[in-house]
Amino acid sequence: xKKRILVFCEQRDGxxxxxxxxxxxxxTQLASTSNQEVCAMIGGYNISNLPKTLVEYGADxxxxxxxxxxxxxxTEQYAQAISHIIKTCAPNIxxxxxxxxxxxxxPRLSARLHTGLTADCTKLEVDExxxxxxxxxxxxxxxxxxxxxxxxKPQMSTVRPGVMxxxxxDSNRKGEVIDVKVPFDGTKFAVKLxxxxxxxxxxxxxxxxxxxxxxxxxxxxNIDQVREFADRIGGVVGCSRAVVDGGIxxxxxxxxxxxxxxxxxxxxxxxxxxxxQHLAGMSDSEFIVAINKDKEATIFGIAxxxxxGDASAILPHLIKQIEMMK
Amino acid sequence: xxxxxYDLFNKMIEEFALNExxxxxAEVDEKEEFPYYTVEKMAKLGLMGIIVPKQYGGMGGDxxxxxxxxxxxxKYCATTSVILSAHESLCVAPIMEYGTEEQxxxxxxxxxxxxxxxxxxxxxxxxxxxxxxxxxxxxxNENGDYVLNGSKIFITNAGPAHVYFITAVVGRNPKGxxxxxxxxxxxxxxxxxxxxEKKMGIRGSSTCExxxxxxxxxxxxxxxxxxxxxxxxxxxxxxxxxxxxxxxLGIAEGALRETIAYTKExxxxxxxxxxxxxxxxxxxxxxxxxxxxRGLVEKxxxxxxxxxxxxxxxxxxxxxxxxxxxxxxxxxxxxxxxGYGYTREYPVERMMRxxxxxxxYEGTSExxxxxxxxxxxx
Amino acid sequence: MKIAVCIKQVPKTTEIRIDPVxxxxxxxxxxxxxxxxxxxxxxxxxxxxxxxxAEIHVVCMGPGQAEIALREALAMGxxxxxxxxxxAFAGSDTLATSTIIADAxxxxxxxxxxxxxQAIDGDTAQVGPQIAEHLGIPQITYCADFNYDKQNNVxxxxxxxxxxxxxxxxxxxxxxxxxxxxITPRYMNVADIIAQDDKELHILTYADLQCNTxxxxxxxxxxxxxxxxxxxxxxxxxLVDTTPxxxxxxxxxxxKAKHII
Numbered sequence: 001x002k003k004r005i006l007v008f009c010e011q012r013d014g015x016x017x018x019x020x021x022x023x024x025x026x027x028t029q030l031a032s033t034s035n036q037e038v039c040a041m042i043g044g045y046n047i048s049n050l051p052k053t054l055v056e057y058g059a060d061x062x063x064x065x066x067x068x069x070x071x072x073x074x075t076e077q078y079a080q081a082i083s084h085i086i087k088t089c090a091p092n093i094x095x096x097x098x099x100x101x102x103x104x105x106x107p108r109l110s111a112r113l114h115t116g117l118t119a120d121c122t123k124l125e126v127d128e129x130x131x132x133x134x135x136x137x138x139x140x141x142x143x144x145x146x147x148x149x150x151x152x153k154p155q156m157s158t159v160r161p162g163v164m165x166x167x168x169x170d171s172n173r174k175g176e177v178i179d180v181k182v183p184f185d186g187t188k189f190a191v192k193l194x195x196x197x198x199x200x201x202x203x204x205x206x207x208x209x210x211x212x213x214x215x216x217x218x219x220x221x222n223i224d225q226v227r228e229f230a231d232r233i234g235g236v237v238g239c240s241r242a243v244v245d246g247g248i249x250x251x252x253x254x255x256x257x258x259x260x261x262x263x264x265x266x267x268x269x270x271x272x273x274x275x276x277q278h279l280a281g282m283s284d285s286e287f288i289v290a291i292n293k294d295k296e297a298t299i300f301g302i303a304x305x306x307x308x309g310d311a312s313a314i315l316p317h318l319i320k321q322i323e324m325m326k
Numbered sequence: 327x328x329x330x331x332y333d334l335f336n337k338m339i340e341e342f343a344l345n346e347x348x349x350x351x352a353e354v355d356e357k358e359e360f361p362y363y364t365v366e367k368m369a370k371l372g373l374m375g376i377i378v379p380k381q382y383g384g385m386g387g388d389x390x391x392x393x394x395x396x397x398x399x400x401k402y403c404a405t406t407s408v409i410l411s412a413h414e415s416l417c418v419a420p421i422m423e424y425g426t427e428e429q430x431x432x433x434x435x436x437x438x439x440x441x442x443x444x445x446x447x448x449x450x451x452x453x454x455x456x457x458x459x460x461x462x463x464x465x466x467n468e469n470g471d472y473v474l475n476g477s478k479i480f481i482t483n484a485g486p487a488h489v490y491f492i493t494a495v496v497g498r499n500p501k502g503x504x505x506x507x508x509x510x511x512x513x514x515x516x517x518x519x520x521x522x523e524k525k526m527g528i529r530g531s532s533t534c535e536x537x538x539x540x541x542x543x544x545x546x547x548x549x550x551x552x553x554x555x556x557x558x559x560x561x562x563x564x565x566x567x568x569x570x571x572x573x574x575l576g577i578a579e580g581a582l583r584e585t586i587a588y589t590k591e592x593x594x595x596x597x598x599x600x601x602x603x604x605x606x607x608x609x610x611x612x613x614x615x616x617x618x619x620r621g622l623v624e625k626x627x628x629x630x631x632x633x634x635x636x637x638x639x640x641x642x643x644x645x646x647x648x649x650x651x652x653x654x655x656x657x658x659x660x661x662x663x664x665g666y667g668y669t670r671e672y673p674v675e676r677m678m679r680x681x682x683x684x685x686x687y688e689g690t691s692e693x694x695x696x697x698x699x700x701x702x703x704x
Numbered sequence: 705m706k707i708a709v710c711i712k713q714v715p716k717t718t719e720i721r722i723d724p725v726x727x728x729x730x731x732x733x734x735x736x737x738x739x740x741x742x743x744x745x746x747x748x749x750x751x752x753x754x755x756x757x758a759e760i761h762v763v764c765m766g767p768g769q770a771e772i773a774l775r776e777a778l779a780m781g782x783x784x785x786x787x788x789x790x791x792a793f794a795g796s797d798t799l800a801t802s803t804i805i806a807d808a809x810x811x812x813x814x815x816x817x818x819x820x821x822q823a824i825d826g827d828t829a830q831v832g833p834q835i836a837e838h839l840g841i842p843q844i845t846y847c848a849d850f851n852y853d854k855q856n857n858v859x860x861x862x863x864x865x866x867x868x869x870x871x872x873x874x875x876x877x878x879x880x881x882x883x884x885x886x887i888t889p890r891y892m893n894v895a896d897i898i899a900q901d902d903k904e905l906h907i908l909t910y911a912d913l914q915c916n917t918x919x920x921x922x923x924x925x926x927x928x929x930x931x932x933x934x935x936x937x938x939x940x941x942x943l944v945d946t947t948p949x950x951x952x953x954x955x956x957x958x959x960k961a962k963h964i965i
Contacts, residue, residue, distance in 0.1 A: 012867065072870070075833075075843055100865045104845045107830035110799060111837035114919075116926030117798065119828035133930065139825055140717035142729055145932045152926040190842040190878065194860060195871040211964060233964055244885075251885060252866075257827065266964060275718060287962065289955060293591060298721075300943055305958060308945035317952030325960055328901045330775045338779070338892040372894030385894040596945075 002037045003130045004061075005030055006091035006154070008082065009042040009054055010101055013198075016042075016053055019097040019161035024058040026164040027095060030126040036092060037061065041085045041180075043078060045071035055175035058167045063089060065180045072193050073101050079108050081182045086113065088180065091154045092130045098158035106158050116149035118157040122261075124164075132157070141257045141280025162207055162261040163284075204236045206253055211235035212264040214255055214282070217242035218271025218293065222312045223249070226270060229315055232322055238262065240278050256281035270311040274299025335391045336398075342371065343398040351403035354530035355676050360486050361530050364406055369440020374413060378422060383435030389565075389630050393572045393623065400576025401583070404680035405530035407576060411569030412482040413437070417444025417491045420562040421509065424550050429509060433489055445487035446566070447478035447510075447536050448559050455693050457556050458502035462538060464494035470545045472496075472508060474538035477520065480687070484534035485519050488512050492536075493559045496552045505555030509547040516541030527679035564637050566688045567645040568626045574648035574684035575623055578616050581652075581659040581677040585609065588663055588672070605662060612655045619648045639701045646694035649684035656681040705758035705876075707749045708814035709782065710805060710835070711742035713766050713773035714825040729934070738773045741820025745882040747889040748850050749818050750781045755852060759783045761812050765793065765805055771905055778900035779892035785903070786812055790910040795922030798826075802834030804920050807913040809839065816859070817879040821846060829881070836879040843879045844872050848886035 005027045009020035020040075027038045040059035042050055044066065051062035065081045082105065086094060094109075096102035098120040110117035122144075123135035132155040134147045149155040206212060213230040215223065220243055230237045237253065244254045255262055257277040267285035272278060274290070274297055282288070283302055290303035291311040300306035307314065346367055354361050368374060376392040378384020392414055400407035418437050421429055421444075436442040453459035462476025474494055481490075490510040497504040510517055520535030550558050586609060589600035599605050626640040634640075656678035660667035667674050685691045715734045723730050738746075749760045762777040764770050765788040774785035788808045796804060809817060817836075822829035829845070836843035848869070849862035856875075863870040864883060910920075918924055944954060 073865075074872075075845075100846050103829045104833060104843070107798070107802075107828075107833035108837050108843065110830070111802060111834040114799070114926075117830055118927055119798075119826075119830055138827065138932075139715070139720055139729060140827075142717065142720045143932055143934055146930045147927050148930045149927045188842075191844060191872050191874045193870060194873050196868060197870075198868040200867075233959060266959075266962060276720070277718065289958065291951070291955075295943070295945060300941070302941075304941050305955070306941060306943040307951045307955065308943065309948060309951050313948040314951045314955070317949050318955055321952050321956035322959070325956060328775070328903075328905070330772060330779075331897050331901050333772065334776060334779045334892055334897045334900070335894070337776070338894075338897065342891055370893075371891055376894055380895075386898050387894055391894070 003092035022164040028058040043070040056169040115152040206238040209236035214238040216272030348402035374440035375438020378438040384438040397572040397576040400573040401580035415566040415569040416446030442488040445483035474541040478536040485532040507549040567641040571644035571648040574652035578652040578655040585659040642694040642697040652681040710819035713770040740884040743889040744884040744887040779897040792910040797925035798830040806838035832881040
């Protein structure tokens with residue numbers, strides 16, 4: 001039997017999370033270099049339509065646990081379901097998204113199964129034997145470490161959203177769907193859900209934006225000007241942690257180690273000094289333009305075009321120039 | 327026993343000053359408003375009663391911590407630092423050191439918790455350092471209580487304060503007046519707060535006149551003996567001067583820090599102005615003087631903690647040198663900032679205005695020189 | 705009620721820089737702090753203490769130098785402090801670390817455990833849930849708000865997810881992990897700063913905890929660090945230092961060249 005890579009696919013309200021598809025993408029790549037099978041597991045309630053999509057995006061086998069107990073995300077319910085599936089599937093590797101659900105669940109399971117877990121990986125490689133090399137940032141993105149889990153199975157990691165590439169969906173792709181009946185132990189369900197509320201953000205998301213205009217502490221006061229500029233070039237406004245801490249923009253706008261990872265075609269950093277924590281979230285952008293008053297700012301070490309100056313003084317000229325060129 | 331308290335205290339006060347005091351410093355100056363909210367926060371952390379023993383509801387800390395607090399606050403906001411200094415050095419400390427058991431039990435817990443703010447009243451329109459011109463009088467009435475008449479001026483914390491450590495004339499002898507110290511509460515009949523001064527610096531600090539019109543102060547509020555009042559006031563000022571020295575030191579440090587940051591960022595002739603030797607040498611001199619000033623403050627604190635007889639000498643030298651250093655550092659800080667330094671965009675002009683008072687209050691620099699020469703020529 | 709709070713001492717990673725010549729981390733002179741999420745965890749515990757009179761016991765695994773972190777916790781108002789330290793613990797990965805801390809927590813005793821979401825040096829967020837599993841108690845991670853219902857002895861907490869929140873309730877024992885962004889920790893206070901010098905620091909070693917040697921230290925860690933490296937950024941770059949007008953023109957031309965305008 002082939003070794004297996006099992007991907008925990010997250011769904012919310014019946015919608016498969018983008019990161020799940022990214023995980024199937026990397027799993028496919030890993031599987032092809034080491035001759036393994038890609039398995040997906042998905043849990044929820046009334047989700048029978050979802051396995052098809054997972055197959056289209058690369059799953060060879062889908063384990064589906066469709067159960068009222070899994071209607072909402074609760075740690076113990078999901079931990080029981082997944083440990084049951086892992087026992088059934090006996091995977092060599094298990095991948096989780098490094099989302100708040102994945103990062104709640106995976107460590108709980110690693111302790112339950114007594115195996116290693118590597119958090120928030122940004123790069124995964126595998127050798128021919130199926131040994132996994134998991135690379136992740138540490139020390140706020142200052143240092144990268146490659147981690148292995150040589151003597152325990154499965155090898156488990158959580159993978160940062162926005163980093164891996166999805167496969168092109170193939171509607172002709174065939175896969176096996178296995179319906180799993182989980183033998184739940186309800187006596188362990190100590191945590192009760194009182195309420196769940198979706199918070200819709202009015203701000204456009206920074207993930208997936210082609211052009212990101214990102215502001216640092218130096219530009220907080222000029223946020224309206226920045227929005228105007230971003231609108232004119234079809235960009236989305238993002239920011240550094242300091243701006244979130246200052247209450248100027250919501251946390252969902254934060255780029256960096258503790259925020260989102262982005263890789264836009266153009267990243268404009270205005271008044272961002274470039275703490276490594278920030279760089280960790282945007283250094284893979286295709287083209288980086290940085291404006292900063294301090295010519296020693298670390299952001300200039302990574303920007304293709306660096307401009308020493310006050311972004312608030314440059315922006316009005318820039319808006320004018322753009323008008324003239326249009 | 328473990329000894330982490332100074333490290334932890336320093337860390338706490340540095341964080342507090344940076345996060346809770348710095349953001350409001352410009353506004354406090356601009357609006358000339360007493361920072362009640364900040365004082366409340368300081369009280370919550372126990373800063374208003376650092377030096378008060380635990381048995382009187384205080385924190386059981388020492389002068390070293392209290393002085394560090396004044397210095398750290400002054401790095402960002404001289405107003406906030408003088409509120410603490412006047413309260414703790416000039417009102418809390420003399421009650422603690424010279425008060426009766428009843429006085430300590432009555433006043434210290436509420437002063438230490440910050441529920442009551444303290445102030446000190448010595449200066450009069452015609453009597454600064456010259457005690458013999460004191461005209462506020464305290465006369466015993468038939469109940470043995472004292473009736474105060476007269477006025478005091480330039481009283482820090484006047485208004486917001488509830489407890490005032492007041493010096494008043496109780497008699498005369500061939501050499502001049504005899505004074506006594508009294509604890510006066512703001513709600514005692516005949517006490518009122520007069521005109522508020524409009525000042526050049528420390529503009530959020532409330533500096534007012536105190537008026538006593540047949541103000542009846544209970545006999546139990548006499549501190550020390552009649553005739554000791556001037557001596558007690560001078561001793562309180564010895565401690566107070568260390569506070570003002572620390573305030574001046576903090577102002578100087580704050581101004582230097584701002585200037586270092588500015589000279590690294592500001593460019594002229596395509597170079598950071600910190601790349602010019604003139605800037606470098608000025609900054610080097612200022613830093614050296616600041617560290618020398620710190621040495622004097624530390625010596626004065628040691629003298630105070632050891633209850634040394636040298637306290638007057640060291641407090642005077644610390645205050646003199648720190649105040650003049652603060653004035654020099656802030657003046658040069660404004661100069662290095664150029665035109666921007668003269669605007670309220672940058673904090674150094676405020677720091678320069680604030681620095682000036684440290685050469686004046688609690689004894690001018692000239693008075694400090696008199697004290698110092700008086701000791702060494704004895 | 706007895707609440708155990710787990711804290712970690714970490715380098716202030718925001719101040720860590722990379723030596724551009726050797727391409728290694730410059731760690732000299734970097735101050736050590738209580739991990740921010742853990743400090744918020746302590747804040748949550750202290751608020752519950754104010755409400756209920758709970759006793760707060762703080763547990764930190766680390767070398768001897770971590771004492772200052774525990775001392776800071778005492779100076780914020782915690783009641784007791786435990787340093788979990790032994791050479792046998794060195795080299796532990798998250799699973800081995802969680803095994804040791806779980807043993808320490810059993811030794812200390814607790815009704816509830818509160819920990820930070822994750823540490824800024826490792827950013828794994830794994831140790832909390834792993835401790836909960838070892839102890840066989842429920843966990844609620846990413847907590848942004850706490851309400852203690854005294855009558856029913858139940859905690860109601862707000863769990864913050866990316867696009868939603870959940871209100872969850874649980875009766876002890878349970879482990880919570882806390883987000884620092886929603887809970888601002890208090891300052892140390894002067895009285896507790898002075899009082900902590902009189903308090904004894906409890907030291908817990910391997911001999912006290914009797915951990916399973918197979919599950920701790922380097923040997924007991926399933927994951928191994930194979931290699932570490934720092935990131936090299938590109939060198940194909942242009943830096944201009946000119947007037948705002950000229951700078952704007954250069955950027956506008958670039959945007960045009962990239963077909964953005």
